[in-house]
Amino acid sequence: MKTDVAIIGSGPSGLMLGHLLRQAGVEAVIVERQSKEHVLSRIRAGVLETVTTDILEDLDIADRMRAEGLPHDGFNLADGERLIRIDIKALTGKQVMVYGQTEVTKDLIDAAPARGLEIIWEAEETALHDIESDAPYVAFTKDGAQHRIEARFIAGCDGFHGPSRKAVPEASGRGFEKVYPFGWLGVLCDAPPCDHELIYANHENGFALASMRSMTRSRYYIQVPLTEQVEDWPDDKFWEELCRRLPPAAAANVTRAPALEKSIAPLRSYVFEPMRHGSLFLAGDAAHIVPPTGAKGLNLAASDVRYLSRALIAWFKKNDAEGLAGYSQTALARVWKAERFSWQLTMLMHRFPEDGPFDRRIQLAELDYIATSETARRAIAENYVGLPL
Ligand code: RFL
Ligand code: PHB
Secondary structure, eight states: OBOSEEEEOOSHHHHHHHHHHHHTTOOEEEEOSSOHHHHHHOOOOOEEOHHHHHHHHHTTOOHHHHHHOEEESOEEEEETTEEEEEOHHHHHSOOEEEOOHHHHHHHHHHHTGGGTOEEEOSOEEEEEEOTTSSSOEEEEEETTEEEEEEOSEEEEOOTTTSHHHHTSOGGGOEEEEEEEEEEEEEEEESSOOSSSSOEEEEETTEEEEEEEEETTEEEEEEEEETTOOGGGOOHHHHHHHHHHHSOHHHHHTOOOOOOSEEEEEEEEEEEEEOSEETTEEEOGGGTEEOOGGGSOHHHHHHHHHHHHHHHHHHHHHHOOOHHHHHHHHHHHHHHHHHHHHHHHHHHHHSOOTTOOHHHHHHHHHHHHHHHHOHHHHHHHHHHHSOOOO
C-alpha cells in the first residue's frame, strides 16, 4: 500500500492529523494496534481548549460536541474550606469545553470512512523503516499476514509506549523526565456532578478533583501513593476519602453511585527533543507527557497536529519545506510552556511524601495569594484556556 503520510496510532493526535490532511486532499492511512472497540472504551481527558474545539469545528465534526459538550466559564481551586474561583471567561475572554476524549475519538472515528481516512485496526508488530530516507515505510502484521505502507512521511502518533519515539537513534534525541511519587485514582459514575464547575482541591491528605462528563455523569480523582492498587479502593472507601478532601459544601453535594470505571494513572512529565527525525514526525504523547493536573495532554496533541498538518499540507501542495523544518522548534515552544504549567499546578495542589509543615504553609500561602491577586488568577486562567498557537 502507498500513501502520502502513514500515521501510527488512532488516538486524538493521529485521528485529528488524518482528518486535517484528508480535508486538504493529502492521502493518509492510520495503523492502530488496538481494536476499534478498545479505543472507543478508553476513559481519559475531559477538558478541551479552543485549540482542540477549533480543529473539530474546522473539520465540521463538531455537531455533537456543540450539542452535548458543556462550555465552562471558570473552575475552582480549593484549600480546605475555601473555594478560589478562577473566572477564565472574565480574565481571558475564553471558555473551555467539557467534552470527553472518548467522545472526541468516537466522533473522529465515525467521520473517517466518509472522508476517505482509512484506519487499519488490530495491527501487530508495527515497525518503522528507512526513516532517514525519503521513502520510509511502516511494516505490520494483521491476521497473520505481513503488510507494509510506503509513504513520503511517517507521523508517530502512537502515545508514550508506541514504537515511533524508540525508532529515533539514541544519539539523535534526548528525553527530559520528571516522575512524581503518586498517581491519580479515577472513578467515573452516572450521577450529577457535585458542582457545576471543576474543583481542584488541596487537602492535607492529598489532592482531589471533582470533574464531570455531563450533567448526569461525574468524574472524580484522588491522589494515591504508587504502591496502591485499584483493589485497595472499594467504592465506599473512595467516596469517604474524596469527600474528606473536597471542601465541605462540595462534599455534601457528592452523589455516590457505583463506579463504571476505576483506574490508577501515574503522574509524569516528559519531553523528547527534537520532535522530528528525518522523515518521521512525532506528535502528542509519543513526544511528551504532562501530569493531568493542568488538563493539557489532549490539548497539546491538538496543537502539535495543527502545526504538523499545516507544514505537511504546505509541503505537499506548495512544495514548501519551511514548516516541516521548523515543526519541532515551534511545537516544543508551546509544549514546554504547558509542561511548566502542569508541573506548577501539580506542585501546588499535591502532597509530596517528603513535604513537611513548611512546605504545606508555602502551598497555602500561594493559594491565598491566588485568592487575593487578580494578576495571579489571570496567569493561571491564561494558561488553563491554552496559550495562543
Ligand atoms: P494516545 O491517546 O495514547 O493514542 C496513541 C494511540 O497509538 C496506539 N498505539 C499503536 N498503534 C499501532 N502500533 C503500535 N505499536 C502502537 N502503540 C500504541 C495506541 O493504541 C493509541 O490508540 O496518544 P495521543 O493521540 O497523542 O493523545 C494524547 C492523549 O490521549 C493524552 O495526552 C491524554 O489522554 C492524557 N491523559 C489525560 N489527559 C488529561 O488532560 N486529562 C486526563 O484525565 C487524562 N487521563 C491520560 C489520562 C492518559 C492516560 N494514558 C495514556 C495512560 C489517563 C490515561 C490512562
Ligand atoms: C477529567 O475530567 O478527566 C479531567 C479534568 C481536568 C483535569 C484532568 C482530568 O485537569
